[in-house]
Amino acid sequence: DTEVTQTPKHLVMGMTNKKSLKCEQHMGHRAMYWYKQKAKKPPELMFVYSYEKLSINESVPSRFSPECPNSSLLNLHLHALQPEDSALYLCASSQDREGVDEQFFGPGTRLTVL
Amino acid sequence: QKEVEQDPGPLSVPEGAIVSLNCTYSNSAFQYFMWYRQYSRKGPELLMYTYSSGNKEDGRFTAQVDKSSKYISLFIRDSQPSDSATYLCAMTSNQAGTALIFGKGTTLSVSS
Numbered sequence: 709d710t711e712v713t714q715t716p717k718h719l720v721m722g723m724t725n726k727k728s729l730k731c732e733q734h735m736g737h738r739a740m741y742w743y744k745q746k747a748k749k750p751p752e753l754m755f756v757y758s759y760e761k762l763s764i765n766e767s768v769p770s771r772f773s774p775e776c777p778n779s780s781l782l783n784l785h786l787h788a789l790q791p792e793d794s795a796l797y798l799c800a801s802s803q804d805r806e807g808v809d810e811q812f813f814g815p816g817t818r819l820t821v822l
Numbered sequence: 823q824k825e826v827e828q829d830p831g832p833l834s835v836p837e838g839a840i841v842s843l844n845c846t847y848s849n850s851a852f853q854y855f856m857w858y859r860q861y862s863r864k865g866p867e868l869l870m871y872t873y874s875s876g877n878k879e880d881g882r883f884t885a886q887v888d889k890s891s892k893y894i895s896l897f898i899r900d901s902q903p904s905d906s907a908t909y910l911c912a913m914t915s916n917q918a919g920t921a922l923i924f925g926k927g928t929t930l931s932v933s934s
Contacts, residue, residue, distance in 0.1 A: 714865075748927075753921035753922070798866070810856065811912075812868055813858070813865040813866045816864070818863065
């Protein structure tokens with residue numbers, strides 16, 4: 709099983725809303741990632757959790773807040789977003805083991821901020 | 823100079839053609855190289871994963887890495903309309919929970 713699942717598939721929210729994106733994997737992977745992808749652009753890393761320890765891309769605004777409740781789950785909490793935050797949000801996971809670290813992506817959550 | 827360069831295309835070929843997709847990179851520390859296929863409005867799907875230089879074959883797909891030239895390739899044999907997608911190269915220098923550096927992606931269209 710090489711599946712990463714994400715919910716919801718689509719999300720429309722206003723700039724004053726608070727919402728959360730969820731990601732789950734059952735491959736025993738110890739690293740999980742959030743990427744943001746705008747149309748016709750490659751994915752850009754937002755956050756990495758490796759063994760439940762967070763690494764932050766310092767360019768990511770504080771209105772995005774990640775949470776890793778356990779090694780299988782990853783959340784992205786959203787608050788006071790801007791229309792330019794509309795994008796495909798991708799979760800990925802990898803084994804985080806030397807010599808074997810393919811990153812497997814979920815299908816993404818397509819976010820629209822009105 | 824960007825870390826990873828990839829011709830965005832679009833690339834259009836007839837069914838059955840051999841397709842060659844390429845990326846160049848500037849960071850000699852990159853050791854792990856991946857090719858992803860992404861259909862419209864979907865997440866990237868891992869196609870090939872290669873460590874260091876060499877070739878790797880999987881069905882109709884062959885990945886090549888030439889670290890001396892900082893050049894990687896993906897070959898698709900007997901291309902099918904279902905191969906129509908955007909192909910992203912990605913690479914990283916450290917295997918432990920680090921960001922992938924992606925190329926811009928090449929959009930491929932295979933006509934029947």
